[in-house]
Amino acid sequence: MPRMYSGPAGHGLGEWEMIDLIRSGEGPVPPGETWVGDDTAIVRVAAGEVLFATDVVVDGVHVDLSLVGVDDMGWKALAVNVSDVAAMGGVPLRAVAAIAAAKDADLRLMYEGLRAASDAFSCPIVGGDLSRSQTSMVSVAILGVMDSGYAPVKRSGASAGDVLFATGPLGSAAAGLSVLRSGLEDKPDATRERLADAYRRPLPRIENGRAAALGGASAMVDVSDGLCADLYHLAEASGVGFSLDHVPVADGCTLAEALSGGEDYELVFSAPDPKAVENSFSVRGLSAPIRIGACVEDPEARMLDGEPVPLLGWEHEWS
Amino acid sequence: MPRMYSGPAGHGLGEWEMIDLIRSGEGPVPPGETWVGDDTAIVRVAAGEVLFATDVVVDGVHVDLSLVGVDDMGWKALAVNVSDVAAMGGVPLRAVAAIAAAKDADLRLMYEGLRAASDAFSCPIVGGDLSRSQTSMVSVAILGVMDSGYAPVKRSGASAGDVLFATGPLGSAAAGLSVLRSGLEDKPDATRERLADAYRRPLPRIENGRAAALGGASAMVDVSDGLCADLYHLAEASGVGFSLDHVPVADGCTLAEALSGGEDYELVFSAPDPKAVENSFSVRGLSAPIRIGACVEDPEARMLDGEPVPLLGWEHEWS
Numbered sequence: 001m002p003r004m005y006s007g008p009a010g011h012g013l014g015e016w017e018m019i020d021l022i023r024s025g026e027g028p029v030p031p032g033e034t035w036v037g038d039d040t041a042i043v044r045v046a047a048g049e050v051l052f053a054t055d056v057v058v059d060g061v062h063v064d065l066s067l068v069g070v071d072d073m074g075w076k077a078l079a080v081n082v083s084d085v086a087a088m089g090g091v092p093l094r095a096v097a098a099i100a101a102a103k104d105a106d107l108r109l110m111y112e113g114l115r116a117a118s119d120a121f122s123c124p125i126v127g128g129d130l131s132r133s134q135t136s137m138v139s140v141a142i143l144g145v146m147d148s149g150y151a152p153v154k155r156s157g158a159s160a161g162d163v164l165f166a167t168g169p170l171g172s173a174a175a176g177l178s179v180l181r182s183g184l185e186d187k188p189d190a191t192r193e194r195l196a197d198a199y200r201r202p203l204p205r206i207e208n209g210r211a212a213a214l215g216g217a218s219a220m221v222d223v224s225d226g227l228c229a230d231l232y233h234l235a236e237a238s239g240v241g242f243s244l245d246h247v248p249v250a251d252g253c254t255l256a257e258a259l260s261g262g263e264d265y266e267l268v269f270s271a272p273d274p275k276a277v278e279n280s281f282s283v284r285g286l287s288a289p290i291r292i293g294a295c296v297e298d299p300e301a302r303m304l305d306g307e308p309v310p311l312l313g314w315e316h317e318w319s
Numbered sequence: 320m321p322r323m324y325s326g327p328a329g330h331g332l333g334e335w336e337m338i339d340l341i342r343s344g345e346g347p348v349p350p351g352e353t354w355v356g357d358d359t360a361i362v363r364v365a366a367g368e369v370l371f372a373t374d375v376v377v378d379g380v381h382v383d384l385s386l387v388g389v390d391d392m393g394w395k396a397l398a399v400n401v402s403d404v405a406a407m408g409g410v411p412l413r414a415v416a417a418i419a420a421a422k423d424a425d426l427r428l429m430y431e432g433l434r435a436a437s438d439a440f441s442c443p444i445v446g447g448d449l450s451r452s453q454t455s456m457v458s459v460a461i462l463g464v465m466d467s468g469y470a471p472v473k474r475s476g477a478s479a480g481d482v483l484f485a486t487g488p489l490g491s492a493a494a495g496l497s498v499l500r501s502g503l504e505d506k507p508d509a510t511r512e513r514l515a516d517a518y519r520r521p522l523p524r525i526e527n528g529r530a531a532a533l534g535g536a537s538a539m540v541d542v543s544d545g546l547c548a549d550l551y552h553l554a555e556a557s558g559v560g561f562s563l564d565h566v567p568v569a570d571g572c573t574l575a576e577a578l579s580g581g582e583d584y585e586l587v588f589s590a591p592d593p594k595a596v597e598n599s600f601s602v603r604g605l606s607a608p609i610r611i612g613a614c615v616e617d618p619e620a621r622m623l624d625g626e627p628v629p630l631l632g633w634e635h636e637w638s
Contacts, residue, residue, distance in 0.1 A: 032368065034471075034473060037474075037556070038407070038471075038473050038474050038475075038556075039372065039402075039403040039404075039406035039407055039474070039539075039540060039541060040370040040371060040372035040403050040404055040406075040407050040409070040461075040463065040471070041370070041371045041372060042368050042369075042370060042371075042407075042471050043368065043369050043370075043371050044367065044368055044369075045364055045366065045367070045368075045369055046366055047364065047365055047366035047367075048363065048364070048366075049351065049361050049362065049363055049364075050361075050362050050363075050364055050369070050462075051359040051360070051361060051362075052359060052360045052361075052362050052413060052415060052445060052446060052460075052462060053358065053359035053360060053415060053446050054415040054416070054417045054446060054447060054448055054458070054460055055417065055448045056417035056418075056419055056448050056450055056458060058419050058450050058451075058452045060452070060453065061419075061450050061451055061452060062450070083358075084358040084359045085358075085359055087358035087359075088357070088358055088359050088361075090359070094371060096371060096372060096373040096460055097373065098373045098374065098375035098417075098458040098460075099375075100375055100377050100380075100454075100456055100458075126371060127371060127372050127373060128373060129373055129374045129375050129458075131375055131377050131380050131381070132377075132380055133377045133379075133380060133454050133456060134379065134453060134454040135419075135452050135453040135454040135456075137419055137452060137454075137456065137458075139373070139375060139417040139448075139456075139458035139460075141371075141373055141415055141417075141458075141460030142359075143369075143371060143462075144359065152353070152357075152359070152361050154353060154357050154361075155356075155357050155358070156357075220358075221358060222358060237356070237357075
């Protein structure tokens with residue numbers, strides 16, 4: 001655990017009390033592992049490949065704390081990292097979390113969100129760092145593993161002719177953000193809540209990613225930036241184009257939200273043998289993945305129903 | 320790599336250009352690994368234990384960007400994580416870095432500092448996330464491994480009678496911070512530069528940590544919060560007290576700086592067989608570790624030259 005320098009030890013909730021808080025939430029630590037409280041955690045792995053990634057959630061950039069809670073922020077920070085592992089076809093193993101919290105941020109509530117996601121996705125938080133900051137942010141790093149004998153599904157493996165799938169309909173998170181912003185009162189309450197939850201508490205598709213990997217997926221990404229933008233990344237990395245003939249739009253959402261909304265965390269993947277994929281989902285009791293189109297030879301082609309699709313999506317700008 | 324939502328793609332330095340920048344600095348990627356550019360990095364590990372930790376460096380909390388450069392901030396973020404691995408007796412393997420940079424922060428310079436530390440400590444940065452933020456911060460997570468057959472050295476393994484060692488004299492970083500703040504002109508230039516560098520560009524003691532582990536160290540911490548505070552943590556975790564008879568003060572520093580300054584990143588460890596430790600350092604061509612005292616039976620004892628030492632050191636306060 002961390003070093004902390006910015007002020008003298010006092011009567012507030014100190015780092016060591018936070019460690020106690022985190023420890024109190026720990027499940028049973030497996031033999032041979034050490035989690036929170038030492039300089040590093042000790043984690044046991046099988047020989048071979050581990051997946052390793054980090055994503056940060058920053059107040060005012062990735063979340064707006066006037067629209068969502070700090071617990072949602074904690075949830076999201078873990079969920080987006082788990083989604084990165086899911087997008088390789090992997091299973092989350094362990095996470096560490098660095099929290100920088102503004103003075104008025106409720107650290108316990110933030111940790112509750114992290115912890116709820118950790119429980120939901122079976123990905124224990126085994127270490128971390130805590131700091132004050134003017135801007136609240138939660139940075140998570142994650143370790144994941146593949147099912148034995150299966151290689152991670154990269155972005156770069158798609159070939160012309162591969163069928164493109166989405167693991168579910170798209171647009172909910174973008175529509176949910178609109179709901180939170182404007183309280184769209186023309187939609188029934190249950191819909192509004194479902195959409196808002198899709199934005200506030202995204203669900204990584206771990207089992208779907210595994211099913212895709214085990215069904216022979218050739219390339220995969222999660223829909224974080226938006227279908228068009230993420231497919232663009234997959235196509236670019238693979239040196240293929242894509243042609244979509246069906247964009248699955250989630251209930252209560254628009255086509256634009258489905259195409260470019262982002263943050264849905266559905267998975268999009270290519271596969272040479274669509275039947276093998278569908279079978280892999282079916283035997284695992286998962287909803288069938290949705291065929292959305294195919295990869296094509298021309299690396300410049302980004303088509304929807306025969307027309308070019310714009311590159312929509314979000315990316316930071318560095319000036 | 321990351322998702323980014325906060326603004327439309329534009330003409331500045333975008334995430335994908337940053338990925339290119341990071342890639343351009345990469346060394347050769349070992350067979351079977353994939354680094355920057357996919358949803359996660361793929362890292363190969365031997366079966367067994369991996370060390371896993373995260374530490375964040377926040378502007379205004381852990382560094383003051385009016386005193387040090389953003390490149391120093393990048394360096395420090397990697398160095399403090401490497402130090403956590405060193406404090407277990409491990410060797411750094413791979414790191415990921417999440418950067419949130421204020422509008423006026425020079426991201427390329429920040430990355431240069433990270434990269435320089437990555438080169439210096441042979442710990443490639445294999446993935447990351449980039450974001451704007453009102454407050455600049457760099458959060459690094461690290462994977463480390465032990466030398467084959469050796470167990471990580473935890474904080475909790477010290478026994479009464481074990482000799483306490485420090486890997487070097489203490490106080491330089493605290494004195495360096497004073498130099499940077501006040502430009503202490505009564506010290507010669509070379510000293511001032513050495514002290515300032517100790518603060519700006521801390522050096523984790525990787526080889527010293529390995530030598531301690533291989534020499535039978537029973538417990539170890541890095542001096543991040545200050546000798547007293549970190550020894551306190553070691554003693555607390557081990558259920559022993561400590562009695563110091565020699566505090567090694569670095570040239571140009573005061574005893575108070577050596578006792579409570581923090582951020583030196585020397586290692587402090589206990590060992591039942593001091594000769595074995597000294598031999599382990601000697602055969603590796605390392606300067607001999609400095610005997611500073613011993614662990615004692617009474618778990619309440621925190622003594623220096625027969626007097627109680629105060630618990631000095633720094634910890635955040637959470638109100």
